[in-house]
Amino acid sequence: MRVSNTTSALPQYLTVSEQQKLPTARKTWWQRQDYLEKTLVDIHQVIVKNLYQTDVRVRSSFLQSLEPRVKVLSALFLLVMSALTRDLVSLAVFQGVLLLVALLSGLRLKSYLGRVWLPALGFAGVAVLPAIFSWITPGDVCFFIYHDFSLQVGSFMLPRELAITQQGLTVAAFVFLRAITSLGLVVLLMATTRWSMVTKALGKLGMPAILVMVLDMTYRYLFLFLLLLGDYILGRKSRVVGGERYRSELSWIGAALAGFLRLIVEYSREISAAMVARGYTGESYNELSQPFSVREACFFSVVVILGIVLWGGERLVRSICV
């Protein structure tokens, strides 16, 4: 079965095995951030996190056992109510309810807080920070940063005082609490429901079928392309046979983006052809059709009551007190 000797066909340089010795690796304590290496690690982490999240989504805990439509409706309803409420205390108390539901659904406290509070602090928190100061929101002073101080540089004059105001704090607290409420609701929905079920529920609730299909496919192929990108970077890494400058790495990243985009277009064509070959005509089939159970009806009733309390909590408490 052995094939005849064809060494003569090889280019001359390939017939000589170089067998160069490997140098001794030097220990490098400081290392410039390798962008591609970091991307590889990030891709790996996204996939590992997704595997963990999938495990959580298929558990039979509190929210996981509910019908997706009920969860989507409940989340949408509570999102609207939390946006309409004018009661800070209700919003704050509602965080406790969300946290309790998260724990009952088997979510890790650290993971929940990391996905809700950190982005809220980083985005809403930073954006709303200037609003607490008297320059932006004048009002009753809670704390003076400075007062009776004047500084003029050219035509610019610093106001005589800077303070944190009660009205500013209230505005900031509203924005921040609304942000964590919205994020919390979405995180709870996404962490306890498979993506395909969320999109199907959205389809049942009136989202156009084509949009549902696009959302489904985006999620599916996002991971395929992430894996492909990981291999693409590994493929290049395996061929870096010379000392490489940072600039050359950066220029490769630019070129690789174009190359990778081309690859995705090519795959997209194949995917589209495969869909057509399997009889896809633009119609989508939605499998969520069973009626709500008593348990789900009860859950939604509680959500409605909770939403009303959230929206009119202040007025409700006042009327009870009166």
Add this chain to the structure above:
Amino acid sequence: MSEVFAFELENVSYRYREDEVSLQGINMKIRAGERVVLLGPNGGGKSTLQKIVAGLIFGEGKFLAYGKAITAQAMRDKEFAAAYRRKIGFVFQNSDVQLFCANVLDEVMFGPLAMGMPYAEAMQRAQELLNFVGISSLTERMPQHLSGGEKKKVAIAAVLAVNPDVLILDEPTNGLDPKTQRWMITTLNALHESGKTLLVATHNLALVPEIADRAIVLGENHQMIADGSPDSVLNDRRLLLEANLIDESTQSANPLTQY
């Protein structure tokens, strides 16, 4: 055969996440100049093992290549990493992920230019290689406009352009037509005869006696379950069934006699 060990693995394991083992307790030594084939079921860890050997990912345990420890720390030394990549050529299963230049000629010249070869010499080497793999008329073609077999040939030419001592190939004959498969087998044997070490992962049992002196089998438990001559492995029906390389309906122990 050379007395030098190209690779020595001691108790090497790899897990993509804490509770998911991809490779467990691998112990093996490969001599320089050996032709080794890796067999195993889908998800058995063949590609992972190849990536560890190529220094692309790092597992637990001890891994030496030509007597040097290959660790994440060692590969952070750019000079060492470049020397290692030059010594070890890796041909991926999916050629698309390996071809990242604008055209075929750039692709083949990438390696020689990266290792500092003068442009004219790199060009000559690239042309020789493209002649050798039989795609010299495609030099200006973009990789996405090539057929599967042509892409595989470009990927091999690109790797051979730096004249590595070791060639690692992941499913090299997958999706190739019979003529290109035959070309691949002939080429691999020619490279082996010129002193290259080969480490080939495949499902194609018919390929084993043609390209290997030694077969290593990974089981569904991600452990090494056999290491022997191609004949001894292919004649062990129980082993092939255990490794999910044949099914119960396969009559003969040696699947080659099926054809």
